[in-house]
Amino acid sequence: MMMNYTMIALWGVVNVLQMYKMVRSIIVYEINRRRDKKLYAKNIYITRSDRSEIIVLAVALPMTPALMFMVHLLGDIGFHFLYDVGAFLFTCFLLYVFNETAGSYTKISPEGFEEDNGHDNKTFYPLNAIDKVTYTQSSDSEISDSVSFDTKSGKRIARFGPIYEGYPLLAMTRFRIENDRWPDMNNPEEAAQVKAWMNWSSTIPHIKDKEISGLAEVDM
Structure with missing residues (x-):
């Protein structure tokens, strides 16, 4: 039971931190896009990832941590190596792709x-x-x-x-x-x-x- 509570807390923290990172990156992305338009007058041309790509990743990114949080919340499964480690690695991968998409130019x-x-x-x-x-x-x-x-x-x-x-x-x-x-x-x-x-x-x-x-x- 204690291990399950620990996993609930860990996945909750992962979800909160990931949401913070995602929202912050989206705000910075939009601010930069507005600045890019002003730089055009100075003959500086900046191209970033399409907004639709950001939206798709922003929708997909929170799903795995939220799902794992609910799985541990609704069932006493403790620490499951395959599920928890696999889900964490997949979350890290999606976050890496999201950072690359939102920050590249x-x-x-x-x-x-x-x-x-x-x-x-x-x-x-x-x-x-x-x-x-x-x-x-x-x-x-x-x-x-x-x-x-x-x-x-x-x-x-x-x-x-x-x-x-x-x-x-x-x-x-x-x-x-x-x-x-x-x-x-x-x-x-x-x-x-x-x-x-x-x-x-x-x-x-x-x-x-x-x-x-x-x-x-x-x-x-």
């Missing part, structure tokens, strides 16, 4: 490309580190085409579907190809030109079926 700015995987693991590359741009056409109609950006030494800077967050970087790449230098996004005229190219017709035809390399000014 890509940032394209005049300084370069920054990416955070949601676990405080950030990578940054200046624009002039981009050396090679490759367009890959998907053979599956349900999977979008992708564009990858690599350094001179072959390190992958970024890879994403152009219809989602790639247009700013693609537009800057077109500017680099046509002007033999990267755009100065602090220059209103050059920034306006890049913004005008942030669409499919102004970017994809300029890189599709072409070998684009030799763009880098630094090696990383």
Whole structure:
């Protein structure tokens, strides 16, 4: 009986802490999205996970701790290694995925490309580190085409579907190809030109079926 009370208390604590973490992360996510819109005027383009993904995970996340709390509350099963340990590990896994989804972002700015995987693991590359741009056409109609950006030494800077967050970087790449230098996004005229190219017709035809390399000014 005492062990069952202990498990009720433990799962109750897990549920409360998880709910606190989840609510806090959602609030921070929404605050950041509002800030991202203001940064657009400064030629800083930030892309985050879709809100629908956050909602799905937010619904699924509390279910396991709540279920285990109710199981121990309604039945004196004590500590069950398979159920309790398995449920705890599954909860940790979902929390890891939730943190990654809610906290990850890509940032394209005049300084370069920054990416955070949601676990405080950030990578940054200046624009002039981009050396090679490759367009890959998907053979599956349900999977979008992708564009990858690599350094001179072959390190992958970024890879994403152009219809989602790639247009700013693609537009800057077109500017680099046509002007033999990267755009100065602090220059209103050059920034306006890049913004005008942030669409499919102004970017994809300029890189599709072409070998684009030799763009880098630094090696990383």
